[in-house]
Amino acid sequence: MTKHVPPAQQDADFRKEILQGLTADRKAVSSKWLYDDVGSHLFEAITELDAYYPTRTELGILEAQLRKYARLPGARGAMVELGSGSSRKTNLLLGAFPDLSVYMPVDISANHLKEAADRVRRTFPSLAVIPVAADFTQPLGKLPLLPELPVLVFFPGSTIGNFEKSEAVALLKSIRTAMPGAHMIVGVDRPKDEAVLVDAYDDPAGVTAAFNLNLLQRINRELGADFDLAAFEHRALWNSAESRIEMHLESLCDQTVRIGETEIQFVSGETIHTENSHKYDEAAFAEIASRSGWRVLDSDTDPDGLFSVLTLEAP
Numbered sequence: 409m410t411k412h413v414p415p416a417q418q419d420a421d422f423r424k425e426i427l428q429g430l431t432a433d434r435k436a437v438s439s440k441w442l443y444d445d446v447g448s449h450l451f452e453a454i455t456e457l458d459a460y461y462p463t464r465t466e467l468g469i470l471e472a473q474l475r476k477y478a479r480l481p482g483a484r485g486a487m488v489e490l491g492s493g494s495s496r497k498t499n500l501l502l503g504a505f506p507d508l509s510v511y512m513p514v515d516i517s518a519n520h521l522k523e524a525a526d527r528v529r530r531t532f533p534s535l536a537v538i539p540v541a542a543d544f545t546q547p548l549g550k551l552p553l554l555p556e557l558p559v560l561v562f563f564p565g566s567t568i569g570n571f572e573k574s575e576a577v578a579l580l581k582s583i584r585t586a587m588p589g590a591h592m593i594v595g596v597d598r599p600k601d602e603a604v605l606v607d608a609y610d611d612p613a614g615v616t617a618a619f620n621l622n623l624l625q626r627i628n629r630e631l632g633a634d635f636d637l638a639a640f641e642h643r644a645l646w647n648s649a650e651s652r653i654e655m656h657l658e659s660l661c662d663q664t665v666r667i668g669e670t671e672i673q674f675v676s677g678e679t680i681h682t683e684n685s686h687k688y689d690e691a692a693f694a695e696i697a698s699r700s701g702w703r704v705l706d707s708d709t710d711p712d713g714l715f716s717v718l719t720l721e722a723p
């Protein structure tokens with residue numbers, strides 16, 4: 409597997425960012441760190457939940473638009489998928505792109521990525537599958553792409569919603585710079601009834617809670633910390649001013665947690681902010697796209713208007 413970021417570097421980045429995030433005035437950690445092996449499997453379980461409408465809704469939109477996507481030049485070249493996870497949605501596209509030469513899934517969760525790539529290889533044996541274990545917020549210029557192949561970027565799952573608006577613009581710009589002339593199919597979750605949103609991120613079965621709390625377990629395991637998981641609770645709340653769902657881990661008491669030599673104090677009710685999931689209508693996302701130099705060619709939604717899949721081009 410191509411390792412854009414060596415594992416030792418990822419370990420060092422994890423330590424540095426966790427210590428920085430937990431010693432800040434408002435404790436916050438990037439949602440990318442939710443995805444170790446356990447976190448990636450828990451995320452897959454989330455996508456199967458009744459309450460989690462995005463996965464099945466996006467799959468429906470993709471299925472309805474396959475013939476249109478198959479006409480994009482990159483469907484006969486290389487498809488680069490950002491935050492590919494289980495590559496489940498990808499199978500739909502790969503089945504509809506018989507002339508695709510290269511599939512390059514990029515994900516920070518290295519083992520999960522390898523398993524997914526092996527499954528794709530077994531299903532599509534004539535395709536060159538080149539998994540890249542990397543943080544796609546780091547420079548993408550080193551992706552091992554062939555300059556003569558047209559590129560289609562696939563960025564599903566509303567992963568772009570995990571970024572603050574200015575970060576989303578910077579990321580989309582860096583994708584355009586690394587892959588000039590590419591098209592992109594990007595999944596974006598839309599604003600909707602607050603109860604539906606909160607349920608999707610705080611399901612009755614507690615799978616999302618387990619996904620969020622796994623971050624503390626990961627810090628215990630990888631950084632030798634002593635988080636007591638029973639002393640924290642998962643919270644999902646709608647921030648209407650920012651049009652986003654926020655996930656937090658709330659301390660249930662005053663407590664001190666040790667990460668190696670570092671002591672972190674929590675007061676009761678204080679939270680660690682672990683994820684944002686911004687919700688954009690078409691106009692709001694078109695603005696982000698245009699600020700980053702992409703043009704919206706098309707925007708498709710489901711009959712209930714829950715989710716959008718946009719087709720972008722880099723002029």
Ligand SMILES: C[S@@+](CC[C@H](N)C(=O)[O-])C[C@H]1O[C@@H](n2cnc3c(N)ncnc32)[C@H](O)[C@@H]1O
Nearest residue numbers: 440443491492493515516517542543544564565
């Ligand atoms: C919301 S999940 C979406 C997974 C899948 N694409 C889907 O649509 O169901 C986000 C995915 O992006 C990956 N990811 C998150 N931040 C990342 C980063 N900075 N670099 C690379 N992968 C990242 C996670 O490991 C996870 O697989």
